[in-house]
Amino acid sequence: MKHLSIILAAGLALALGGAARADEPIIIKFSHVVSPDAPKGKAAVLFKELAEKYTNGKVKVEVYPNSSLYKDKEELEALQLGSVQLLAPSISKFGPLGVKEFDVFDLPFLMTDDARARQMMASPMMDDLNKKLEAKGVSPLAYWDNGTHVYTANKPLIMPDDFRGMKMRIQGSKVLDAVARELGAIPQIMAFGDLYQALQTGVVDGEDNVPSNIWTQKFYEVQKYLTVSHHGRLTYALVTNKKFWDSLPPDVRTQLDRAVKESIDFFDDTAAKDNADALEQIKAGGKMEVHVQTDAEKKAWIAKLMPVHIEMQNRFGKDFIERIYKASGFVPPQS
Ligand code: LMR
Numbered sequence: 001m002k003h004l005s006i007i008l009a010a011g012l013a014l015a016l017g018g019a020a021r022a023d024e025p026i027i028i029k030f031s032h033v034v035s036p037d038a039p040k041g042k043a044a045v046l047f048k049e050l051a052e053k054y055t056n057g058k059v060k061v062e063v064y065p066n067s068s069l070y071k072d073k074e075e076l077e078a079l080q081l082g083s084v085q086l087l088a089p090s091i092s093k094f095g096p097l098g099v100k101e102f103d104v105f106d107l108p109f110l111m112t113d114d115a116r117a118r119q120m121m122a123s124p125m126m127d128d129l130n131k132k133l134e135a136k137g138v139s140p141l142a143y144w145d146n147g148t149h150v151y152t153a154n155k156p157l158i159m160p161d162d163f164r165g166m167k168m169r170i171q172g173s174k175v176l177d178a179v180a181r182e183l184g185a186i187p188q189i190m191a192f193g194d195l196y197q198a199l200q201t202g203v204v205d206g207e208d209n210v211p212s213n214i215w216t217q218k219f220y221e222v223q224k225y226l227t228v229s230h231h232g233r234l235t236y237a238l239v240t241n242k243k244f245w246d247s248l249p250p251d252v253r254t255q256l257d258r259a260v261k262e263s264i265d266f267f268d269d270t271a272a273k274d275n276a277d278a279l280e281q282i283k284a285g286g287k288m289e290v291h292v293q294t295d296a297e298k299k300a301w302i303a304k305l306m307p308v309h310i311e312m313q314n315r316f317g318k319d320f321i322e323r324i325y326k327a328s329g330f331v332p333p334q335s
Helices: 002-015 039-054 072-081 100-106 114-121 123-136 174-182 191-199 211-216 242-244 251-284 295-316 319-330
Strands: 025-033 061-066 139-149 150-155 169-170 186-189 204-208 227-228 233-241 289-292
Touching: 002 204, 002 233, 025 039, 039 061, 039 251, 061 251, 072 139, 072 233, 072 251, 100 123, 100 174, 100 319, 114 123, 114 139, 114 233, 114 319, 123 139, 123 319, 139 242, 139 251, 150 242, 169 174, 169 191, 174 186, 174 233, 174 295, 191 204, 211 251, 233 242, 251 289, 295 319
Parallel strands: 025 061, 169 186, 169 204, 227 289
Antiparallel strands: 139 233, 150 204, 150 227
């Protein structure tokens, strides 16, 4: 008798095309690579709470922080396969997805203005890029702004020549690769989860990141110098598997969209505060020497790195790059 009911249940589940039984919650696995205490860690938990509340428990969100489920590259593959339902990776890691246009957001000193950067990520300009992502089976639900990058290393990075011969960890974008090479450094793409150990053992000499990641991952234990350069930006895309999202019951999707919408302001405000606090905590900790880049130094870095902008003009076309400049407010130095 028991055996018959299990077969019937399995048959029923199959008949429902693998969908959860009507009384079971829809499981959403949310994988990410940072600490639960970092802005993305907090926003993932907020999303979980709102999604479960607004759907009255029709959805259950399982959050997997610190690369506990997947590392950087694997998580994008897992999303496309449908083994995980939500991610919030840096858009600098979208290269492997084959949407190379996202690389432009890594152009040095392009996205230093907070308000303009957020405007741009919310602007119709993103429609084309979002459609290209959807064509890869990945739906972007929102963009989360984690602020600007600083550099860390075991020697002071004040002028461009200080990078010569340094092994620098980068995220996967071709622009970040070109930036490192233009500075005379040796770029090494590496998963975020492997970075602390690589810095500790000297596999790499330095990296760039936002202060909240440097603080929550304790990079100050393995790096002595920090340069506040604001040369790049860490923008996350909250992404889902398109088939999964489109297959959700409409009432559930509406409530999840509501949770997504509320997560944007929460994230941006939390990130702005946490990154400012982290920089103060790093300074107060006394383990790192913090140098704030002067205007003259910034001018020298921009002049040094303009060839990367030119290279991208050749790759993406002058029109596209000029539209990006207009939206971001970046003004190339007059030659
Ligand atoms: C990095 O790889 O440095 C960051 O993108 C990690 C993260 O998700 O903040």
